[in-house]
Amino acid sequence: MSGLARRLLALAAAFGAGAAIAAEPRVLALDDLARVAEVAAPVLSPDGAWVVYVVARETPRHDKLASELWLVRYDGAGRVRLTRGEAHDTHPRFSPDGRWIAFLSDRPTRAGGTQVWLIARDGGRPRVLTEFKGGVADFAWAPDARRLAVIAGDDPPDWRDPLDPTAAKRPPAPIVIDRFQFKEDRAGYLTAERRHLYTFELATRRATLLTPGAHDEWFPAWSPDGRTIAYVSKRGADPDRHFAYHIFLIEPVAGAVERPLTDGEASDADPYWESELRFSPDGTELAFLRADEAHWLGYAPWQLAVVDLASGRVRLPAPIDRCFFKPKWSADGRAILALVEERRTIRLSRIELADGAITPLTGGARLDGDFDVVGARLVVLSSDDAHPAEVYALDDTGARDLSAANADWLAGIALQPVEDLEFAGSGGEPVDGYLLRPRGFVAGHRYPTILRVHGGPVWQFYHEFQFDWQLYAARGYAVIAANPHGSSGRGLDYARAIYADWGHRDVADELALVDRAVALGVADPARFGVGGWSYGGILTDYLIASDPRFRAAVSGAGVGDVLAMYGSDEYVREYEHELGTPWQHPEAYLRLSYPFLHADRIRTPTLFLCAERDFNVPCAGAEQMYQALRSLGIATRLVIYPGQYHELDVPAYRRDRLERSLDWYDRHLQAPSAAGTP
Numbered sequence: 001m002s003g004l005a006r007r008l009l010a011l012a013a014a015f016g017a018g019a020a021i022a023a024e025p026r027v028l029a030l031d032d033l034a035r036v037a038e039v040a041a042p043v044l045s046p047d048g049a050w051v052v053y054v055v056a057r058e059t060p061r062h063d064k065l066a067s068e069l070w071l072v073r074y075d076g077a078g079r080v081r082l083t084r085g086e087a088h089d090t091h092p093r094f095s096p097d098g099r100w101i102a103f104l105s106d107r108p109t110r111a112g113g114t115q116v117w118l119i120a121r122d123g124g125r126p127r128v129l130t131e132f133k134g135g136v137a138d139f140a141w142a143p144d145a146r147r148l149a150v151i152a153g154d155d156p157p158d159w160r161d162p163l164d165p166t167a168a169k170r171p172p173a174p175i176v177i178d179r180f181q182f183k184e185d186r187a188g189y190l191t192a193e194r195r196h197l198y199t200f201e202l203a204t205r206r207a208t209l210l211t212p213g214a215h216d217e218w219f220p221a222w223s224p225d226g227r228t229i230a231y232v233s234k235r236g237a238d239p240d241r242h243f244a245y246h247i248f249l250i251e252p253v254a255g256a257v258e259r260p261l262t263d264g265e266a267s268d269a270d271p272y273w274e275s276e277l278r279f280s281p282d283g284t285e286l287a288f289l290r291a292d293e294a295h296w297l298g299y300a301p302w303q304l305a306v307v308d309l310a311s312g313r314v315r316l317p318a319p320i321d322r323c324f325f326k327p328k329w330s331a332d333g334r335a336i337l338a339l340v341e342e343r344r345t346i347r348l349s350r351i352e353l354a355d356g357a358i359t360p361l362t363g364g365a366r367l368d369g370d371f372d373v374v375g376a377r378l379v380v381l382s383s384d385d386a387h388p389a390e391v392y393a394l395d396d397t398g399a400r401d402l403s404a405a406n407a408d409w410l411a412g413i414a415l416q417p418v419e420d421l422e423f424a425g426s427g428g429e430p431v432d433g434y435l436l437r438p439r440g441f442v443a444g445h446r447y448p449t450i451l452r453v454h455g456g457p458v459w460q461f462y463h464e465f466q467f468d469w470q471l472y473a474a475r476g477y478a479v480i481a482a483n484p485h486g487s488s489g490r491g492l493d494y495a496r497a498i499y500a501d502w503g504h505r506d507v508a509d510e511l512a513l514v515d516r517a518v519a520l521g522v523a524d525p526a527r528f529g530v531g532g533w534s535y536g537g538i539l540t541d542y543l544i545a546s547d548p549r550f551r552a553a554v555s556g557a558g559v560g561d562v563l564a565m566y567g568s569d570e571y572v573r574e575y576e577h578e579l580g581t582p583w584q585h586p587e588a589y590l591r592l593s594y595p596f597l598h599a600d601r602i603r604t605p606t607l608f609l610c611a612e613r614d615f616n617v618p619c620a621g622a623e624q625m626y627q628a629l630r631s632l633g634i635a636t637r638l639v640i641y642p643g644q645y646h647e648l649d650v651p652a653y654r655r656d657r658l659e660r661s662l663d664w665y666d667r668h669l670q671a672p673s674a675a676g677t678p
Contacts, residue, residue, distance in 0.1 A: 453532030484509030
């Protein structure tokens, strides 16, 4: 493995080799959005010979996204689509003998919802395995391939048998709520129903409940000997009120008593991190992620942790001020492979357990999003500025594109290079930024410029394929973006700089980037636009209330009145922890609500976008800001996407969001300016 690691350090050049460029490259167009394939979830077969992965594409006939399973040999041969249709097929997992692939799908069944399905590795018709009326959220194969550990929801009280002719005629039952956190995006209103751990026998299809109670479970993992299941849960008198996720162990038999493996105030394997529990090859230890800084919540980088099952002792093999993701053991148990975040990037890396040494296994300006390892064989899901994410095999020959789902439509398209910037932000501290010059850029001319703002807030822009950036550049706009204070990738101090103080240091950083773009001679100072989604929309509201220089803004899923969000969105626990309650600390909420309370300072024509069913950032945030600007006579428009959650699912709405944004910028930024030339 160490020899392979050394050879993989040269992968940056291999990764950069894409499809051949046509003699006359064409310009990226809005229609290309429908051609992007979203590749995810690569999994190696137990013998390392095969890779299964997920590809999501638009289905124009019914205007929806559908995800399918694809299979390819590790050597790149025999690529085949295993499933097809208009369902969401996700979470593929090989059986321990490699003959079968189980996966989650929302294909129609009598039970409804998402269930576990099974298909032979050699293909054929998939068949449904489970029939949980509350649906299945996760599962894991037992080592004997005869059982599954399943996380499934309780039976909904209003479940309707699809064969009952009277079911559709009955009105929905009232929603009864008595929980502290009572809503969650996509899940909807949170009632007494929970998600619990079951065992499921494939031969008899019998399900056995292991963890009843007023709590939820996540991330089931079998020990190598099949005698124990590890999982994550949040317990206490009211689990909704705290952040302390912990790991538990239980025998896979009815009536077994669970044993807590971790405890205290640390958050262990928070589901937000999407990182499963992993037993060591010998079954004596478990790898997971931990956040010890309970006070700083999501601002603190989560660490790679290993717990000894016998003693419960937890150690951090490589305690660095950065985030880890998706840890997996090496075959010999002497190292753990994981994704490690740095400035602008996340890299697949090897962490030596003996001394904590970290060796990046990929290089270059790119983003690694997932991976799998079996023996010395590695596959990684990776993207860069010019290529959407694909599955690559990493071996002695370098990096080989196994999925190639986007190669055909990308061939011959002219894309703009993404330039790294570093500039002085608030307090003179360096801040990372990006610049895309517009298509046909001519030195000495200035161009309308769009400032893109990332979500989070504790997140960052990476070197990954950004379709919207490229489309703006193709339409003649310069594009700039920053990772301001509050972003991830630079450690706890940098992220917590905006703790309970949003719209201050991050706004100063964004405005410093605007100044830098003007100083570079690229941006026309009279034609600046700004926009973002989620915290990007929130910060857009702060920016237009702080500085009148923006001539157009697109605020997606934003909030200007934080006080109004208490009890309206899903973050009541986070609000009370970071800001206190509104009746005890109204000044904290009012301070953060200045875009709405000082809307009279706004002069920027603003397009507000939101999703009707979004419980993450509800439409109320956009509606209030729209109403304020309409009252003030500022050019504005409100667009609501029906039936959508925080992340839009309907392809027509995704296109509409981008098309409307382009039209809004064109309307307000494309007029000739006296500052158009130096």
